[in-house]
Amino acid sequence: MYMKINYLPWKPLLLTIAVLSACGKKSADPDPAPPSTPPTVSIEDVALFEGNTASQQFSVSVSLSRNAEKEVSVKWSTAEGTAKAGGDFTAVDNATLVFAPGEKTKSVTVVVSGDDIREPDETFSIQLSSPSNATLSRSTATVSIKNDDSKIVINNAGYDAATTYVGKTxxxxxxxxxxxxxxxxxxxxxxxxxxxxxxxxxxxxxxxxxxxxxxxxxxxxxxxxxxxxxxxxxxxxxxxxxxxxxxxxxxxxxxxxxxxxxxxxxxxxxxxxxxxxxxxxxxxxxxxxxxxxxxxxxxxxxxxxxxxxxxxxxxxxxxxxxxxxxxxxxxxxxxxxxxxxxxxxxxxxxxxxxxxxxxxxxxxxxxxxxxxxxxxxxxxxxxxxxxxxxxxxxxxxxxxxxxxx
Ligand SMILES: [Ca+2]
Ligand SMILES: [Ca+2]
Ligand SMILES: [Ca+2]
The missing domain is CATH 2.60.120.200 (Jelly Rolls)
Structure with a gap:
């Protein structure tokens, strides 16, 4: 704006109006050009080894397409796949993830039930919904629980033979x-x-x-x-x-x-x-x-x-x-x-x-x-x-x- 003033000295009236207008706008909002469309939200897939403790924490990344200008929130819930709620992971229903202004990448944590028994690799998903001050881009993440065990469950019940027989060794x-x-x-x-x-x-x-x-x-x-x-x-x-x-x-x-x-x-x-x-x-x-x-x-x-x-x-x-x-x-x-x-x-x-x-x-x-x-x-x-x-x-x-x- 200063440059424009210097190059247009022969139009003083118009300049004055222009300078006043620019100054007034600056004092109301420090960002000169807020984007007209809100940022988008995306959640990433994750594949991790199951672990052997009952409460294994899996972190799943959620990010905005750019830093939030205003507070952004989004709801998230888990959905069963081959992995089942209760046995394999802890269900989450309609939790809220909040991005403060200036934040771009955050994560949500899901709890997986680890053990030492061999299972196939299993999956469940996380669904995003109801964004505020944002729109959804990639709204579903697949969470893969990778097997890290070799043991199987052996039922030791059943018939057992005698250990001695008359006349035999x-x-x-x-x-x-x-x-x-x-x-x-x-x-x-x-x-x-x-x-x-x-x-x-x-x-x-x-x-x-x-x-x-x-x-x-x-x-x-x-x-x-x-x-x-x-x-x-x-x-x-x-x-x-x-x-x-x-x-x-x-x-x-x-x-x-x-x-x-x-x-x-x-x-x-x-x-x-x-x-x-x-x-x-x-x-x-x-x-x-x-x-x-x-x-x-x-x-x-x-x-x-x-x-x-x-x-x-x-x-x-x-x-x-x-x-x-x-x-x-x-x-x-x-x-x-x-x-x-x-x-x-x-x-x-x-x-x-x-x-x-x-x-x-x-x-x-x-x-x-x-x-x-x-x-x-x-x-x-x-x-x-x-x-x-x-x-x-x-x-x-x-x-x-x-x-x-
Ligand atoms: Ca395990
Ligand atoms: Ca296991
Ligand atoms: Ca044996």
């Missing part, structure tokens, strides 16, 4: 205390069977690897994951005792919780240490326990034998009452194996017997050394593929494997 056991597989007794069998026996002869869909076998609270966990590896869509684990803990006869007790759902196929079984009578199935196979997850309340005990190439097999089944499943709690799967006779039990209930007489006139190959196999297959000819109802991950949880002779 414990000759070998794996109590599944970890922290690693006992390599004196077990070998990991990895991969998908290719190139020799792709899909392990059953068109199974998993890729076995050691990483899916872990220990927790005195239990061995084999986890089936939906995860691509080696050209397969699922991963799991398999251990075998070949060349390390072969045996003949005895009572076997295995305490376990089994997975459930379409396409899951856990098994405890025995194969011959030497193929005395020839290749599978002639030298035999004894299945202590098999389950297909779409029938989660039923297990089978089976023997395979015969001249091949396909097997002759005979099975007994044990079904839990009502809608109970082998996923609910622990059960004990037992085999009593003696010369010319094999008996299968669940929770000490005899449900099947095979004798040499039943196998005749075929060769009875079950009076020789066999070794343990523990595996958790996914898919294959018998269970079929997992479908939309199959929940991943699933676990085969083993408390112990004991052999008495």
């Amino acid at each position: 414990l000759v070998w056991s794996d109590e599944c205390d970890g922290p690693a597989v006992d390599i004196q007794s077990w070998t990991f069998q990895n991969g998908d069977g290719c190139p020799n026996i792709c899909g392990w002869g059953n068109n199974e869909l998993e890729y076995y690897r050691p990483e899916n076998l872990t220990f927790q609270e005195g239990k061995m966990l084999i986890e089936a994951k939906k995860e691509s590896l080696g050209g397969r869509a699922y991963t799991s684990s398999k251990i075998i005792g070949a060349g390390k803990n072969a045996f003949k006869y005895g009572r076997i007790d295995i305490r376990a919780i089994l997975p459930k759902g379409k396409g899951f196929w856990p098994a405890f079984w025995l194969l011959p240490e030497g193929n005395k009578f020839g290749n599978w199935p002639t030298s035999g196979e004894i299945d202590i326990m098999e389950l297909v997850g779409n029938e989660p309340g039923k297990v089978l005990g089976t023997v395979h034998y015969g001249p091949g190439p396909g097997s002759i097999h005979t099975s007994g089944t044990y079904t839990l009452p009502g809608s109970k499943t082998f996923n609910d709690e622990f059960h004990v799967f037992s085999l009593e194996w003696e010369e010319d006779t094999i008996r299968w039990y669940v929770d000490d209930q005899l449900f099947y017997t095979v004798t040499k007489t039943m196998v005749a006139p075929q060769t009875y190959p079950f009076n020789e050394d066999f070794f343990f196999i523990v595996n958790f297959a996914v898919g294959g000819n018998w269970p079929g593929s997992p479908d939309a109802t199959s929940v991943f991950p699933q676990w085969l949880i083993v408390d112990y494997i004991r052999l008495y002779q």
Whole structure:
């Protein structure tokens, strides 16, 4: 304005009016040009690890498009997603966030319930509403609670075996205390069977690897994951005792919780240490326990034998009452194996017997050394593929494997 006065000396009357007008305006408002539109409000997404304390504070940034000239306020509320109010976070309903004049960036704090139990990553949202002296730009934030735990919840209830049997002694056991597989007794069998026996002869869909076998609270966990590896869509684990803990006869007790759902196929079984009578199935196979997850309340005990190439097999089944499943709690799967006779039990209930007489006139190959196999297959000819109802991950949880002779 001063410059204008100096350059316009020949219009004194007009100048005087102009100077008076400018001065009057300045004294009323220190900001010469207030913007005509209010600032906008935006809230940012946040993704943080859950933490292990009950009240984990997550800070979520809220900002204005420029410093507030006047006080700005905005309401905010939480909304459930896969994370639920109460269990996973503390709900907030219509709280108020205020920006004082001159402020541009603030934050709101939400409280997340941390624990040490593994969960999927979960999300909820924060919604902004009812702005005052501002308008909404980005009004919804996604809050991601990232899993930072490895433990799962194991229900230790259920049947437990006797620890002594008249006339027998414990000759070998794996109590599944970890922290690693006992390599004196077990070998990991990895991969998908290719190139020799792709899909392990059953068109199974998993890729076995050691990483899916872990220990927790005195239990061995084999986890089936939906995860691509080696050209397969699922991963799991398999251990075998070949060349390390072969045996003949005895009572076997295995305490376990089994997975459930379409396409899951856990098994405890025995194969011959030497193929005395020839290749599978002639030298035999004894299945202590098999389950297909779409029938989660039923297990089978089976023997395979015969001249091949396909097997002759005979099975007994044990079904839990009502809608109970082998996923609910622990059960004990037992085999009593003696010369010319094999008996299968669940929770000490005899449900099947095979004798040499039943196998005749075929060769009875079950009076020789066999070794343990523990595996958790996914898919294959018998269970079929997992479908939309199959929940991943699933676990085969083993408390112990004991052999008495
Ligand atoms: Ca945690
Ligand atoms: Ca957790
Ligand atoms: Ca144990």
